[in-house]
Structures are given as structure tokens and as C-alpha cells.
Amino acid sequence: MLKKSGVILLVAIMTFISACGSGNNNNAESGSASPSAPPSASPSALPSDSPEPAKDPVTIKLMMYTANGQEETLKAMVDAFQQANADVKVDYEVVPYADYDTKLTTLLASGGEPDLFEVGYENFRTYAAKDLLLDLTPTIAADASFKPEIYKKLAYDAFNYDGKQMGVTESFSDVVLFYNKDLFDAKGMKYPDASWTWKEELEAAQKLTDAKKGIWGTYAPIQFYEFYKTIVQNGGGVFDASGKPTVNSPANVQALQWMLDKASKYKVSPALNDDTFNQPDADLNAFKDGKLAMARFGIWNFGGFKDVPFKWDIALEPGQTQKAHHFFADGLVASKNTKNADAAWRFMKFISSDPSAVSLRINAGWSVPAVADDAVMDAYYKIAPPESKKVVSEALDTLVLPPVGPKPEKWNELKTAVGDELDKAKLGKQSAQKALDNAQKKVEELLK
DSSP states (O other): OOHHHHHHHHHHHHHHHHHHHHHHHHHHHTOOOOOOOOOOOOGGGGHHHHHOOOOEEEEEEEEESSSOOOOHHHHHHHHHHHHHOEEEEEEEEEOOOHHHHHHHHHHHHHOOOOSSEEEEHHHHHHHHHTOOOOOOOHHHHTTEEEEGGBBBBHHHHHTTTTTOOOOOEEEEEOEEEEEHHHHHHTTTTOOOTTTTTTTHHHHHHHHHOBGTTTTSSOOOSSHHHHHHHHHTTOOOBBBBSSBOTTTTTTTHHHHHHHHHHHHHOOOSSTTTTGGGGGGHHHHHHHHHHBBSSSEEEEEGGGGGGTTSSOOOOEEOOOSSSSSEEEEEEEEEBBBBOSSSSHHHHHHHHHHEEEEEEEHHHHHHHHOOOBOHHHHHHHHHHHSSSTTTTHHHHHGGGGEEEEOOOTOGGGGGHHHHHHHHHHHHTTOOOOOOOOHHHHHHHHHHHTOO
């Protein structure tokens, strides 16, 4: 009996082993089996040191416009990211800027938008208000390796909407004070520095202006973009903290009067009706010709001034009650519909702040990252001219966001409404007070 039972037991064991082997072959074909354990075993029965089953990487789709002409740099960034994140594949598309908004709007309307896409600050506010973007706050909170201090604080906060972090600044441009060092040297004058206010700017401009030689001490255009930045330098703003329009506040009227007076009263800027300075790039050409001692220009003009026959540099803009500088940002955001929030966040963080991605961007001359670490940014600061390149990043500590207001979809109409009244003041058709009173009424109508 014992021998017979043993035979029966042996047959049963061999049958069981054969069945297991058959199951293992089936799973091997499907690619789902772990080679170190029978696939028929439950997960709880696997040895604790068994490797996890291999998983295909998740794919995130990315759409950009700033990479137009920088496709090779973008590819290098994506490759670097994927090497460090083998579980993620980035499928990217670069769309020309002229077509980008139309295509993105169409994709958002159909629900076919990519996981990640680029937006300017103004469009970011519009999409956020329409609840089209992913709140990254919980994903960021779960990322123990992330430190917001890696970014310039105000640049990082720019893509926060109603207390929710919905993106990061990928790159930016700003406006600073350019000055002709040779003209300052000829007068034995000190160069502009961070301590300057409008008072010091005016005093220097008066000494530097030489009407006979056609040299002007200072210049800034009179238009909406310059206006909304200049009024902040005087403690004003287009809206108050609650979103109420304050276009004709006393601080704003005083700031506009200062903009006008530099030409009409103090004669340190070209006449307001000077048609020469109403032509495209007239101010840039005047600076190149040595006819402007100081001027407010965007940093995207660095290359255009590289070969001028004089020394020049940059400084923070003088303010009246405080500093204030333009901030034109391109950010990365995630669709609310993405199924891969963690992967999207990891790529967003990488391309905007990782030292390898930052280095690729700087070496390619592809805009400027909003990274706070001077060691990471040092390669950018060393690219001259200008000598004082660090001012570009320092300006982010006093950045001014475009005042899109409580109805960001009305942004273009708001620009036109205020800009039209500024033009009338510039041409002497109405006072600064009257221009801003009219602009206030128009903006109030837009917000109804």
C-alpha cells in the first residue's frame, strides 16, 4: 500500500510540474512572466527579492512653439530626460508660432490636446480661468526631491492660479536699461546703478543730451506695455488687488506725466511728434548710431548691438517708489485630462531647471531659464556683451506680470482701449489726466 500510494503521489507531483511548465510557456510568449517564479503563483507568493515585471514606458505628448529653429536642442533635452527617466517616453511636436494658438485651441475644444503644452502668461490665465489645466499642487507636494527655490520666486509664482500651481516658467525675456558707456565716459559721469530713481535718470539725461549733435539723454516709448510697467515703478497699477480697474489713479497719472515730460518739458528725449522715432526700430537704430545715451530695450536685442563701435552695458531700470521690470514668460502646463500627471511634472521640472537642460538651452542661445542658482546660470552670465549680464536675472526680483485682470479673454481689447488714449496724450490731443479718465471708463465697460 505504501509503495502504491508513493507512485500515485509521484504521478500527481509530475502532473502538477508539467502543468506549471505549460503555463510558463504561455506567459513567456505574452511577455508577462517573471523568469524567476512560476507565473501561476499569486503576487503574494513571489519571493521578496524577485524583480518586478518589466513595464512599457508611459508616453506623454508635448507641443511647443519656442523650439521652432531649436529642434536639435529640444531633441537633446528629451534624450537626456529619457535616459534619466526610462519609464517615460516624450512624443513632441514643434508648431510655428503663427499657427500654434489656432491649433492648440482646436485641440482643446475637441479634447485631443497633448499632455503638456507651452503657453505665454496671458494665455495661461485664460486657460486656467476656463478650467482646462491640471492642478499640479498635489503632484508637486508628493515630489520629495523638489525645491521651489531652484527657480526665481516671482517667476515660479507667475504660473500659480488661485493658489494652485498649474505650470512653471520654462524661459523668459525682460526689459532693462541699456546705456552707452562711451557717452558717459566723455562727460566723466558714473554709470547707472541699482540705486537710481527717476530723479537720477533725469539729472544724468540732462547732462548727456546734446541737441546740436542729435544726442538724447534717455528714451522709452509711450505705449501700453511701457505704461503698465512704468506706473508700477510709481506704486500704481492697472488693477487693484481685488481686480477693480484703477487706470486713472493719481500714481498712474503722475507716471504718465513723467513719460510725457521727458520729451515735452525736459527735452531729454525725442519730441513726441518726431516722425523719425515713430518708424519701426527707430529707437534701436538710434542707439546703434550712438544717439541715445540711455534707453529701455528688451534683452532680445543683445545680438543686434554686438558689433556697435562703442562700449555699452545694462542696468536695472530706475524706479520712482520701487523697481519694476517687464516679464515675458513662456511656461509649460499640463492638460487637465492627462492620465500621466507624475510623468508630465517630471519632464516639466527637468526641461525648465535641470542643469543639463539649462546648459543645453544656454549653449544654443534659446531664451533664458528662470533658474535662481548662479552656478548653473554662470555660463549665461559670461556671454558678453553686455558685461553686466546678471542684471537680466536680477530684474526677475521685481518683475511685473501683464495686467490681464479678472477677464483675461479681454486682454487684447484692454490693450487697445488704453493704448488709444495714450496715443492721444502723446500727440498732445489731451492731458495725461483726461487720457486715463477715458481709459478708465473703457476698461470698466469691458469688465461688465
